[in-house]
Amino acid sequence: MITAFVLLDVDVARVGEVAETLTEVAGVREVYSVTGRYDLIVKVVVAHNEDLADVVTGRIGAIPGIETSETVIAFRSYSPRLLAEGFALGE
Numbered sequence: 001m002i003t004a005f006v007l008l009d010v011d012v013a014r015v016g017e018v019a020e021t022l023t024e025v026a027g028v029r030e031v032y033s034v035t036g037r038y039d040l041i042v043k044v045v046v047a048h049n050e051d052l053a054d055v056v057t058g059r060i061g062a063i064p065g066i067e068t069s070e071t072v073i074a075f076r077s078y079s080p081r082l083l084a085e086g087f088a089l090g091e
Contacts, residue, residue, distance in 0.1 A: 002052055003074040006042040006060055014065030015039050021063050027055040038070075 010018045015033060022031045022042055030043040042060065046052050056071050 002046050002049065003077070004044045004046075004052055004056070005072050005074065006044060006056055007038040007070045007072070008040040008042065008060075008066055009068040010039040011065045011067060012039070018063055018065045022060065025055060025059045027051060028060075 008018070019031050019033060019040055022028050022040070027044050027046045028042055029045050032041045032043075033039065034041050044052065044055050044060075046055060052073075056069070060066070061069065
């Protein structure tokens, strides 16, 4: 599986509307409104690179109210459970 995070600048008057629309997009797992440089962060999980291109450019990019985006692909996931299992291997 491929996990990516799409960082979105959104028209401030449409943040809620855009967030709700994003939750209906296939491949979108989570949507967060955030402080800082971006307005929304979208977690996308898909099976193939081609699927990622379709979700990010074809579906997310077509949503009215999104002004700019930046996409980052995750190489590895670190969670408390995974870290605990990794450290337990050496015991």
